[in-house]
Amino acid sequence: MKIAKVVASVHRVRGTLPVSGKPIPDAVRVVCEIETDDGLAGIGMTGRFLAHGTAAVVNHHLGPAVVGLDPRDVEAVDARLAALASERGRMSGINLAARSCIDLACWDLAGKAAGRTVAQLLGGHSDAADVYVTFGFPGYDRDELVETARMLVGQGHARLKLLVGTSHGLTADIDRVRRVREAVGDAVMLAIDANEGIGLDAALLLARALEDAGIAWFEDPLHDNDARDLAMLRRKTAIPLSAGQMDGHSSRFREWIEHDALDVFMPNSMFNGGMTETRRVAALAHVYNRPLSDAGGGGIFSLHHVAAFANGTFAEVHLGADQVEHTLFTHVPVPQDGRTTLPSAPGWGVEPDRDALRETRVEAA
Structure with missing residues (x-):
């Protein structure tokens, strides 16, 4: 199984809180989908901060770098992403968010390939x-x-x-x-x-x-x-x-x-x-x-x-x-x-x- 395609997109959900009817907080997400060469698809997600920037990092930088890797080898994928997202060690913010949604999609694929839940x-x-x-x-x-x-x-x-x-x-x-x-x-x-x-x-x-x-x-x-x-x-x-x-x-x-x-x-x-x-x-x-x-x-x-x-x-x-x-x-x-x-x-x-x-x-x- 090899990663064939990585795509991230930004989504905003309209909802209201109970009792008050006010709009829900935290309504924007970046959804990442990974497809493999044998037809499986996995999903990951990250949050609202600099959402379009996060999606761009996934689509143009981190996603292409993991194409060809086996998504079940999560440590290998993580090491590839870490080296690209920061050359000086510990990171936070948009780079870490972009890594997160790719990694989550890989775990989804690993579970589907094994017939087991991530848990x-x-x-x-x-x-x-x-x-x-x-x-x-x-x-x-x-x-x-x-x-x-x-x-x-x-x-x-x-x-x-x-x-x-x-x-x-x-x-x-x-x-x-x-x-x-x-x-x-x-x-x-x-x-x-x-x-x-x-x-x-x-x-x-x-x-x-x-x-x-x-x-x-x-x-x-x-x-x-x-x-x-x-x-x-x-x-x-x-x-x-x-x-x-x-x-x-x-x-x-x-x-x-x-x-x-x-x-x-x-x-x-x-x-x-x-x-x-x-x-x-x-x-x-x-x-x-x-x-x-x-x-x-x-x-x-x-x-x-x-x-x-x-x-x-x-x-x-x-x-x-x-x-x-x-x-x-x-x-x-x-x-x-x-x-x-x-x-x-x-x-x-x-x-x-x-x-x-x-x-x-x-x-x-």
């Missing part, structure tokens, strides 16, 4: 994962936030996550979290996420103000997730810290571990270089006895790594990103009572919806 190729610890729901977006006012939280609990979810460090300000963020806690009760797991949006002093104030609210983890709490500042924050709060959504490659996690700065590993294969890189992160998490989760709208892709490894904990259900995947792909699994079962089909277990891809495609200006 089974990675280790096959489970065919399902418990999930948490990211719902607490800044666009919700406080009443909408509470109504949405109650709606999700009524649907069988017992794990929720809210965004903090937003334009509302710290005082309002604290009030929003407390209102949700009061509405859903102490039995529901509640996490917070600052999206690397605040500094150390503000993060410490926020953490101290919410320590009695039973917060499961504080995700991406600091600007750039500086390892030294994360370590200081971790020493001064009882709330576990998590990170890894946007730059969660193995060397970044090694840095956090070296500073004893992190409690929960949250890689996202759509951004960190792909499932090949996430597999390295998972091994590091296992060695250091850290739980493995995911964040950042990784959806069907990250579900596989959470299910695959023995230290996998929770996969994310994102009220915006999930609408994107359900639009672009077929057979996307739906959580039941707070748990999502992997599709039984090989690879990722989903296929492109051709009509949706045509309708959502966005051409470069």
Whole structure:
């Protein structure tokens, strides 16, 4: 089996959030499709940042470089991509995103060729994962936030996550979290996420103000997730810290571990270089006895790594990103009572919806 063609395209999905009816956040994706010389096709995806630039990197630089390689040799493909994407070692941003979607498509092909899911190729610890729901977006006012939280609990979810460090300000963020806690009760797991949006002093104030609210983890709490500042924050709060959504490659996690700065590993294969890189992160998490989760709208892709490894904990259900995947792909699994079962089909277990891809495609200006 050899790679014959690599194509990336940009797509925007129109959707609305429940209760508020406001447009979903994070609605742009780059979809990568790889065809082989024996007729198989695999899919990968990455996120919204500099989407047309990412697609151009795939189409004109990285994709042509892997034509002729066997997609099942994921380390060989990754080594070829890494050498082209950066000549000076560690990278992030658009080059890493472009690598990610190619790598994910290769894993899809490897699974299809073997007749196994990606989770089974990675280790096959489970065919399902418990999930948490990211719902607490800044666009919700406080009443909408509470109504949405109650709606999700009524649907069988017992794990929720809210965004903090937003334009509302710290005082309002604290009030929003407390209102949700009061509405859903102490039995529901509640996490917070600052999206690397605040500094150390503000993060410490926020953490101290919410320590009695039973917060499961504080995700991406600091600007750039500086390892030294994360370590200081971790020493001064009882709330576990998590990170890894946007730059969660193995060397970044090694840095956090070296500073004893992190409690929960949250890689996202759509951004960190792909499932090949996430597999390295998972091994590091296992060695250091850290739980493995995911964040950042990784959806069907990250579900596989959470299910695959023995230290996998929770996969994310994102009220915006999930609408994107359900639009672009077929057979996307739906959580039941707070748990999502992997599709039984090989690879990722989903296929492109051709009509949706045509309708959502966005051409470069």
